[in-house]
Amino acid sequence: xxxxxxxxxxxxxxxxxxxxxxxxxxxxxxxxxxxxxxxxxxxxxxxxxxxxxxxxxxxxxxxxxxxxxxxxxxxxxxxxxxxxxxxxxxxxxxxxxxxxxxxxxxxxxxxxxxxxxxxxxxxxxxxxxxxxxxxxxxxxxxxxxxxxxxxxxxxxxxxxxxxxxxxxxxxxxxxxxxxxxxxxxxxxxxxxxxxxxxxxxxxxxxxxxxxxxxxxxxxxxxxxxxxxxxxxxxxxxxxxxxxxxxxxxxxxxxxxxxxxxxxxxxxxxxxxxxxxxxxxxxxxxxxxxxxxxxxxxxxxxxxxxxxxxxxx
Amino acid sequence: xxxxxxxxxxxxxxxxxxxxxxxxxxxxxxxxxxxxxxxxxxxxxxxxxxxxxxxxxxxxxxxxxxxxxxxxxxxxxxxxxxxxxxxxxxxxxxxxxxxxxxxxxxxxxxxxxxxxxxxxxxxxxxxxxxxxxxxxxxxxxxxxxxxxxxxxxxxxxxxxxxxxxxxxxxxxxxxxxxxxxxxxxxxxxxxxxxxxxxxxxxxxxxxxxxxxxxxxxxxxxxxxxxxxxxxxxxxxxxxxxxxxxxxxxxxxxxxxxxxxxxxxxxxxxxxxxxxxxxxxxxxxxxxxxxxxxxxxxxxxxxxxxxxxxxxxxxxxxxxxxxxxxxxxxxxx
Numbered sequence: 001x002x003x004x005x006x007x008x009x010x011x012x013x014x015x016x017x018x019x020x021x022x023x024x025x026x027x028x029x030x031x032x033x034x035x036x037x038x039x040x041x042x043x044x045x046x047x048x049x050x051x052x053x054x055x056x057x058x059x060x061x062x063x064x065x066x067x068x069x070x071x072x073x074x075x076x077x078x079x080x081x082x083x084x085x086x087x088x089x090x091x092x093x094x095x096x097x098x099x100x101x102x103x104x105x106x107x108x109x110x111x112x113x114x115x116x117x118x119x120x121x122x123x124x125x126x127x128x129x130x131x132x133x134x135x136x137x138x139x140x141x142x143x144x145x146x147x148x149x150x151x152x153x154x155x156x157x158x159x160x161x162x163x164x165x166x167x168x169x170x171x172x173x174x175x176x177x178x179x180x181x182x183x184x185x186x187x188x189x190x191x192x193x194x195x196x197x198x199x200x201x202x203x204x205x206x207x208x209x210x211x212x213x214x215x216x217x218x219x220x221x222x223x224x225x226x227x228x229x230x231x232x233x234x235x236x237x238x239x240x241x242x243x244x245x246x247x248x249x250x251x252x253x254x255x256x257x258x259x260x261x262x263x264x265x266x267x268x269x270x271x272x273x274x275x276x277x278x279x280x281x282x283x284x285x286x287x288x289x290x291x292x293x294x295x296x297x298x299x300x301x302x303x304x305x306x307x308x309x310x311x312x
Numbered sequence: 313x314x315x316x317x318x319x320x321x322x323x324x325x326x327x328x329x330x331x332x333x334x335x336x337x338x339x340x341x342x343x344x345x346x347x348x349x350x351x352x353x354x355x356x357x358x359x360x361x362x363x364x365x366x367x368x369x370x371x372x373x374x375x376x377x378x379x380x381x382x383x384x385x386x387x388x389x390x391x392x393x394x395x396x397x398x399x400x401x402x403x404x405x406x407x408x409x410x411x412x413x414x415x416x417x418x419x420x421x422x423x424x425x426x427x428x429x430x431x432x433x434x435x436x437x438x439x440x441x442x443x444x445x446x447x448x449x450x451x452x453x454x455x456x457x458x459x460x461x462x463x464x465x466x467x468x469x470x471x472x473x474x475x476x477x478x479x480x481x482x483x484x485x486x487x488x489x490x491x492x493x494x495x496x497x498x499x500x501x502x503x504x505x506x507x508x509x510x511x512x513x514x515x516x517x518x519x520x521x522x523x524x525x526x527x528x529x530x531x532x533x534x535x536x537x538x539x540x541x542x543x544x545x546x547x548x549x550x551x552x553x554x555x556x557x558x559x560x561x562x563x564x565x566x567x568x569x570x571x572x573x574x575x576x577x578x579x580x581x582x583x584x585x586x587x588x589x590x591x592x593x594x595x596x597x598x599x600x601x602x603x604x605x606x607x608x609x610x611x612x613x614x615x616x617x618x619x620x621x622x623x624x625x626x627x628x629x630x631x632x633x634x635x636x637x638x639x640x641x642x643x644x
Contacts, residue, residue, distance in 0.1 A: 026441070035489060039487075040492070043486075043492040118354060123354070128633070131633075132366065135626070193361070263339075263460060285463075286459055
């Protein structure tokens with residue numbers, strides 16, 4: 001197989017000048033894709049099916065070998081029914097993550113689109129603001145989060161000194177006599193703004209790029225017709241951005257799951273050598289994501305989100 | 313005389329009324345008012361958000377510069393009373409900082425280059441060198457984005473163990489070089505959309521001038537893809553730098569080859585032990601290290617030390633990065 005390929009390469013190399021452009025393209029396409037294809041076969045497809053197989057086995061490491069024992073759906077049942085950690089369980093975490101994602105996704109989409117539209121406008125110091133907005137993306141690291149522990153140390157110090165009330169928004173809002181559930185919502189939103197920004201970094205980038213790829217003449221024509229910037233947003237920007245909402249949704253969905261506690265539980269199981277269970281959990285996780293994607297896809301199709309409006 | 317004044321007043325009054333009633337001027341005024349109010353709203357929002365982003369980092373830096381004995385000093389709120397780099401010194405000892413930074417930098421830089429190369433090639437092939445079945449292969453790219461690394465790690469681990477790459481950086485390089493590194497799927501996606509957005513005329517004129525496919529890619533398309541290269545390069549470097557997952561699974565961080573993320577996680581789990589074993593305790597008195605808040609502070613400072621090189625790097629790259637957003641057109 002290898003030898004064949006080599007001779008084939010040699011032949012095509014010697015014939016290179018005579019190849020048509022189309023053939024040349026195919027030849028280079030194969031070369032360009034070679035590393036990726038090798039990667040996808042050895043580091044993706046093989047592990048992919050292996051782990052599917054492992055999820056039905058009980059694996060125990062023994063002196064440089066791994067003893068496999070077929071247990072059927074036991075691992076899946078274990079993950080759902082009996083698995084517990086010190087503070088939670090796989091099932092609970094999976095459910096909370098799923099509901100969280102479903103609530104957070106629309107917020108994230110609207111927020112990142114809004115920020116992208118703002119960052120796209122012309123104003124003084126735009127470059128600086130843009131640079132600052134991607135700082136959370138840079139600093140978004142599991143290691144840092146575990147070390148900082150949600151700023152507990154800083155909070156402890158501030159509390160000791162009694163100055164943790166400086167930014168106590170809840171206190172001020174209560175004074176205004178707002179409804180309590182609204183206050184908790186606002187305060188919760190502000191507390192999570194850093195997390196939201198960290199998650200929103202790449203979506204903002206994607207939206208910004210898609211806004212910039214909208215042809216400028218559309219805006220010029222609209223301006224001449226006397227459209228306000230509000231109308232221009234709803235009638236030009238939004239329809240042109242919708243095809244990319246799907247991309248952003250997929251990215252955000254995968255990213256939230258990847259940084260969720262479900263993902264941590266799976267890694268913990270993996271590290272404590274419960275390989276069968278961790279494979280089963282990983283597959284439940286994949287199934288959940290794909291299920292959500294299918295539901296969202298059906299939803300998008302039903303409401304015709306994400307279709308280019310020019311083609312209709 | 314009297315009538316004159318009244319008449320004048322009347323005239324000016326009429327002038328004002330006319331000015332107010334004039335629809336053209338009114339429209340202009342309202343537009344201006346809207347513009348100004350919008351600018352105010354926008355700047356408040358953006359400045360507020362920027363503050364929220366920068367605030368924790370600034371706070372951490374100021375905390376780090378306090379003298380260890382001032383941790384609980386109620387007189388010190390923001391600006392330290394006694395400036396000191398003792399906290400930073402201790403954190404640096406805990407992290408084995410000099411060695412770890414060099415190692416982390418080397419690992420991230422090499423894997424960034426490898427990842428850029430493999431994903432740029434694949435992205436170009438998927439966008440410009442399309443053939444029958446390339447769309448089907450691209451579905452696999454999407455699949456690599458969706459499948460979590462945990463599902464694949466075990467067999468990858470066994471595979472690398474067979475190759476004798478466990479505990480060596482080579483495992484990370486192999487993953488990146490073969491386009492299966494951290495979120496390589498997204499990079500391929502970015503490159504594909506970017507190359508697809510470049511005008512066809514570029515390729516055609518290069519072809520007419522006698523450039524082959526590779527030359528077209530190397531000297532025409534790639535220089536035009538600087539935006540995508542900067543974006544992908546930055547993310548590849550940062551994600552590798554921050555990665556604690558693959559590094560842990562493949563046991564890359566060892567005593568001789570310490571990496572920042574693993575040192576930080578280990579230290580954060582048990583700061584007292586980390587201080588004890590690295591000899592950081594000798595630098596300060598017992599009255600200080602017996603304070604749990606101090607230990608938490610060192611953990612904070614360590615996290616800051618880990619992020620610092622990234623922040624400095626970002627300061628240098630951010631101009632190209634922000635400009636690259638301008639031109640990327642990442643989306644297909």
